Amino acid sequence: MPYNKDKQQSFQAAQQGATQAFDVYENIVKDRADYGSQLKHLKEEVNEAYQQITNALENSSETQRQRLEQYQSDLQRIVSEVNQTE
Structure with a gap:
């Protein structure tokens, strides 16, 4: 059981x-003076x-692997979008 618990905890x-x-990305405001620090935080x-x-x-x-790979894909999309706007 500890293995399953560790698996679930690492997934969570x-x-x-x-x-x-994702939340940090959604709340970035490009026109704000602290845009640079927002990007650093992201x-x-x-x-x-x-x-x-x-x-x-x-x-x-x-099942977890599929979800984790989707998270990786979504994060890569964010990185690409941010790099295009710089």
């Missing part, structure tokens, strides 16, 4: 990390989410 951490990165959140996802992928179930 990855899910939460990805959600936080970069930190995205990097943290990627790390959590990588950790969770090591012991995820097939």
Whole structure:
């Protein structure tokens, strides 16, 4: 049972990390004076989410793996969009 608990906890951490990165991205205001610091915060959140996802992928179930790979794809889309606007 501890293995399943660790698997679920790592998945939930990855899910939460990805959600936080998505929230930061959705709340960025390009016209604000602190846009640069907002981007820095987003970069930190995205990097943290990627790390959590990588950790969770090591012991995820097939269903969790699909969701984690979708999170990776969504985060990559955010990175691409931000890089295009800079």
